Amino acid sequence: MWVVVLVTLMFGGVNGELVTVGGNAGWNQGINYTYWVSQQTFYIGEWLLFRFDKNYFDVLEVNQTSYEHCNSENFIANITKGGRDVFQLTEARPYYFITSKGYCWGGMKLAIDVKNLPPPPAPPPQENYAVGQSMYAGSMNVMPVLVLAISVFVILFG
Known part of the structure; x- marks a missing residue:
């Protein structure tokens, strides 16, 4: 539920x-x-x-x-x-x-x-995309999934 x-x-x-x-x-x-x-x-x-x-x-x-x-x-x-x-x-x-x-x-x-549904908002511009991609690629993409997984775990087993 x-x-x-x-x-x-x-x-x-x-x-x-x-x-x-x-x-x-x-x-x-x-x-x-x-x-x-x-x-x-x-x-x-x-x-x-x-x-x-x-x-x-x-x-x-x-x-x-x-x-x-x-x-x-x-x-x-x-x-x-x-x-x-x-x-x-x-x-x-x-x-x-x-x-x-x-x-x-x-x-x-x-x-x-x-x-029809409105289009999703455009992503914010990134000045130095190559640097940002290499420095943060792992942590930025995993964080929402990690927060969701922890929330679900706490709700189900907390």
Whole structure:
């Protein structure tokens, strides 16, 4: 169990993050989701968390036309389960979500554009690469592996 948590923390990165739709307000009336989306960037692999009262609201994935017209009849997927529902963003494309029962017309709809994962940061420049390579090659490459091995050993046998 601890090994899984450790590996997830080390290699999780952007992929797999949980994004709560609407922030602290959740999936609710009176939220400007267009503004909220403008403050976010969404990537493949992330999960959307919709928090809402399932007695009043639901979450439907729809196409763009249904989104624009608040039409819940031909939805793509009903992701409503219990009011704490998650949806994984698996493709770089636009996604559209609405709630039915008339609440969409009050603004409970969400359109996001999912992007591919950002490229990893470029390595820092090295002035004298030949000297640095010969002096530190062994110790610099082994250190992260050694720290991970010690951490796993302590968790399992400590």
